[in-house]
Amino acid sequence: FPEQRFNEERFLTQVQEIHRRFGYAIVVAAETIKNEKGQALGSAEQTGTDAFHHPLLSGTGQALVNMVTSQLKLRARFEKPGDLQRMSSQHISIVDRDEARLVGQAGIRALLDGKTDNMVT
Incomplete structure (x- = not known):
């Protein structure tokens, strides 16, 4: 502890x-x-x-x-x-996969809108 x-x-x-x-x-x-x-x-x-x-x-x-x-x-x-997840995409959780896709999409939208120096969460 x-x-x-x-x-x-x-x-x-x-x-x-x-x-x-x-x-x-x-x-x-x-x-x-x-x-x-x-x-x-x-x-x-x-x-x-x-x-x-x-x-x-x-x-x-x-x-x-x-x-x-x-x-x-x-x-x-x-x-x-996290080592296993970083080494193998077969061991990623469904939630992590879905959230990564959504964050990636939001990042691309922000980039296309001309936004920089932002963190997508």
């Missing part, structure tokens, strides 16, 4: 126990989780800021992988949500 501070020792203990019981573990983590010092776990891989000047964090998954591989000696990898 992003609202709770991340405790590395507790995390590793839980992963190790789950892996021991089931032979694998799946971890789902928000990019915005913070360690006990209040620092974003993914801040080492900050890639800039968004339009609202919020930091774009992308290192949380890799930080967790590094912990698991180095301290528990388990194989680990991370997947970012």
